[in-house]
Structures are given as C-alpha cells and as structure tokens.
Amino acid sequence: MRLRTLVTAATASLAVAASVTVTDASAAVRPPAGVPHACSASTALDGFSDGLDKTLFQGTVVGNLSGLAVDTDGTIAALSDRSQLFNLKIGKNLAAAPTRVVPLADEKGAQLDSEAVVVERDGTRLITSEFEPSIRHYDRDGTLLDRLPVPDALRVAPAGRAIANATFEGLALQPGGHTLIASMEAPLSGDAKDAAGRTLVRFQTWHRARAKGGFTIAGQYAYPVEPNAGVSEITATGDGRLLVLERGFTAGVGNSVRLFLADPRGASDVSKVENLPGPARSLRKTLLADIGACPSLGATAKQPQPNPLLDNIEGLAVTGRTRDGRLRLLLVSDDNENPVQTTRLYALTVRLPRYV
Template identity: 65%
Template sequence: MRTRSALAAAAAALAAATCLSPTTARADAPTRAPAHACSPSVRIDGFSDALDKTTFRGSFVGNLSALAVDKDGTVAALSDRSQLFSLDVRQRPHAAPVRVVDLADEKGGPLDSEGLAVDRDGTRLVTSETEPSVRRYDKDGKLLGRLAVPAALQVAPAGRATANQTFEGLTLQPGGRTLLASMEQSLAGDGQDAAGRPLVRVQSWQRHGRQEFALGPQYAYPADKGLGVAEITAAGDGRLLVLERGFTAGVGNTVRLYLADPRRASDVTAVTHLPGGPATRPMGKKLLADLGACPSLGATARQPQRNPLLDNVEGLAVTRRSGGNLRLLLVSDDNQNPAQITRLYSLTVRLPRP
C-alpha cells in the first residue's frame, strides 16, 4: 500500500537540502557494525540509501514493495508501479540494479503490484491490490496465468475488502507446495481477538506435483492495533516472518517484526465474520523486534521519525539461513516522494525454538 506522509509537500525543500548534506552522503555508502542489537533476537548489520532517487535504464528505482531471492542469487525487487528489478546484493546492504522488466495485467494495463514470490521453476508470482489478484509471470515479464481468489476477499462491492488494503504480502513455504498471501487490513464485518487486535485474513494455495495452485486453508492473523500487515516471508520451518507497519503524521513510522505460526491455526474459510467463536484459533505470534528500537547507525530522516533509521518499510526477504539464524534484507517504499527514502536494511535474526 502506498503510505504517504501528510507532511510530504512541506518537507520537499528540506529533503532536497538533506540530500546534499555530509551526513546523508555518508549514509549513501553501506554501513556495517558488529552486534547492533534491536532486541535479544534481532540485530541490524547495516543500511544503505544508495538506491534512493536513482534511475536504471530509464526506470525510476523506487516504489519498492517486495523482495524475493531469485534462482540466480540476485534479489528480485518489485515496484508497485508495474516493474520488477533484479538487484545484485553481493555487497549487501548495498545493491545495484542489473535488470528491469515491465509487468502488466491481461489487458496490458498497470498493476498495483505489492507482493512477490519466486517459484521453484523461476517464474514470478505477483499480487495486485486492485482486485486483489495473484498472477504468474515468466522472467521476461510475460503473463502466464492467474490464481483463483475467494469472493469475500475481493474489493467491495464484489467482496468485503477495502480498496488498497488487500494482498500486500506473498510467500512460498519451503518445497514450493504452499503459497500464502496476506491481506493488509481486516475485511468489513471482521472483528478483533480477545486482546482487541484486528483479525486479518491470510489465504493459502496448495498444489500437488506439477499441478497449478488450488485454494487452500485461510487463516486469521491478529495485527497490532493501528498497524497493517506489510509483508509475510517463510521462516523456513513452517513459521512465518510478519512485517507490521503503520504511520502517524508528525510522529513517523512504526515497524515491527513478528514470528507467526499457521500450523495450529484454524481454517477460517467458512467463517463469515471473525473471530467466529471459541473453536476458531488465530495464528499465534511472537514479537522479534520493534525496528524503532534499533540503533540508528547514523541514518537521517526527511520527515519526523522517532528513530531516523525508520521509513516506510514494506519488503522483506530471507537471503541466508544458517541453523536457527536468518539473514534478512528489508526495503522501504519511498512512494517516489522527496520526503521518503528508498532504504535497504540488513538484519540478522535468531529464531526462537517452536
């Protein structure tokens, strides 16, 4: 979702000046430091603003909403303006574009492309918030097909979803047989759990052998009040990393990283209105880190932020797994806005035992 600051216009002149400051010039280079703890489970290894307000082969490198590791070791970075970049991240968190392809719907029109997964054969699965939809593309951007989506998840009046608050996250579980897409916000008529947290739906698809994905179970996820689900990513053991994000004018962004487990959650496909009664069990979740608690590492912000490291963080990919440790790459969506930044973050997460 394109989260825009109410202060964008007023901050534009300040942003231009900040771009030339010595502090920002230092931030444009990869920044690394050992053991910068955000929490007992998470440390930040570095950040880079080097992609901010740049172009590649005539395309604006920004509006980045999702990341996924590609078959060739590059990282696919999805722009919500219907473009898919390939990034060389060997010097992470610094990244360099090496390829870009355009995406389109069945009529050749643009997408509000938000979620991304790379399938085991290298094809790309891409969500759009407009309908919502999940489409499949080859590596050259050719449209190959489209998955079924339950009627209730469609934008009203066709369904019960709110425009621009639908499929924001997408991930494939290990083995490539289970695909999951997360709604950003609750459906109309859905309520809260016992702790007062809004319940957001996560749809799955499953396949057997070479068959196409077919609709699978649907789960309820309890999002923090005032936040939406910006991204989900497979942790590698059946659990999910969930990125929750919100924005308050004059205060800035809130970005929290959770670990959630769908394996003991109820299938809520047939539950018209959540929470659905005592037999309905949402996903359990555990806070890994509030990114606002990370060391700022010298980062600067172009609008008010409680931590200048923060921006509109929207994309997340696991770039390396080693035992119970994960190396993560995150990206913020600048909305092509002078008051926001395209920023890459490198984090290391130690997963708690199931």
C-alpha cells in the first residue's frame, strides 16, 4: 500500500480473555555474539540487493512490489500494487532478472490495488485487492477465473466497516491447500485494542474440501498488532503457523519492520463478534526479529531511517530450507515509484522456535 503513517481506528483498550503477551522484544532482537549478520537470536540477514530499483521491463516499471510467492517453475512471482504480476529469476547475490510480466484486471477490465499473491499447485494465482477488498483467482496469463466471497463487515465503508486502503494486505495458503488466510492491515471501525495496547486486526479464512475446489467463508481470528504498526504480509511456514510482517512509518523517523511467528491454532473464531476484543482468544505470537536490528551491510537510505537497510517492506515468501532446517526467506520493499524510496530485496534465514 502507499507510504503513510498508520493510524488505527481503535478508541479503547479492553481485555482479551486468555490473551498471550508477545515475547519480550529486547530479548528476541538481541543478536548472539559471534554469529555473522545476526538480526536476533533466531534470524540472520544473508544479503540485500537494490538491482531492481527504478528499472523497466518491457516498458513496465519494476516497482511498487507488495507481494511475493514461489512460482511452479522456481521463479519468484512478484506482485505490483499497480496491477502487474512479474516473474523474477533470482541469481547469485540476489541478482534478480524479470522474465515475464502479466497485467491484471477486475471483471470490468479496471486495475486492482493488488497487494498479496499465492501461487496454487496448478500454477493459478490467488490475488488480493484492497479496493473492495477482494480475492480473485487468475490463470498464469492473467485471465480471471473466479472471485471468492468476502464477509460484508470486511468491506470498505460505507458497504462495511473497513478503512479504505487498509484491508487485505497479506495472503497465505496453509499446507494441503485447504485453508486460505487473508490478513487485514488495520482494524475495523468499532474494534478496540487489547489490554496490552495492541491493535486487534482480523484474519479471515476460507476452506475447501478438495485442494482444487472452490473456497467458502470459514473462521475469522483476531491478531494483536504492536503499537504504531500494521500487518503488511503473512505467509505459511509449512507447519500450520504463520510468519507475519508488521510495518510502520513515522515521518522524519522512517520505517519500523518486525517479523513475528504466529499460531492460529487455539484462537477463537470472532466472525460473530461485532466489536473486538470481546470474549476471544487472539492468535499467539512471538517476535523473531526487528529488521532494524539487522546489520546494514553497507545499505544506504534516501530518507531518514533508524537503519539505512530499512525501507517500506511489504512482501515476504518462504523460498526453501537450509540443511539444518532453517527457513530461507525473501523480502521486498515497495518503492511506490517514489524517488526517496527503494525497491530492495532481502534474503534472511530464520530458525523457528518449537513453540509460540
């Protein structure tokens, strides 16, 4: 989404039954001594690349990148929020070369505010848009196949209770292909904070009985976001849990970006809870890394940042595993075609804790 300071609509701070407090941030982000490029006790930065910044491919700006997914051919599907889907071939030192770009459109041929992408096993794509919000199903060539139902309350006001430009920012498909999860970036009007002062946003799920069947609306869950942040992306870890990127921006200071591990199991279905928090158990989460605590590795910033490595990071994908079981992650920042922002790729490895 566009660069801005995130302001929540929450107006009160109420208790959430059986809520779980996030792991102490200072402990989680403290890098261990002697570990190269450590961002925290569990996460290391393997490198970054600005090679895509302010470039063109077939006359199309390679920027505004908001979502990432591994495609069936091993390339990276990189989604622009200006209604284009690129494929990137990633080489040594994160050298990225676009190999394909496909335009996307809605049922009337209009552009989307496309924010997140999931690639199905058959190569089709599930793509969110923040306009309505919506999730649409496309083939590899950008032909619209289907559109998923969305609960009325999640639609942008006045049709629903969502804030414009703060709806389906993240999308994840759980192992087996039966459960799809979309994360709202900001809370619905009327939803309040939890007892710890964290904003409660809704994660909506859909279910299908067969991996290639149609999705139907399923449960909805509350996720607690740290102050002055919003959810910019989610992705599946492969074991039923989720990686969650929380991102904020303050003018004159810069971005904050934190990576959390969250577990939907045990959370209460809040689809019938009109106003959060209510009598609900939120998703449990633990902090893996503050990206601002990573070594800068010589990165430069075009505007004030707490760490010059930081920018408007919006996309996240799991690209594989190391031999010792750590997840390999690829992140990307959305430059908004702004001269003071950068399209930057980041490679991280993270060891997931056994428990959240």
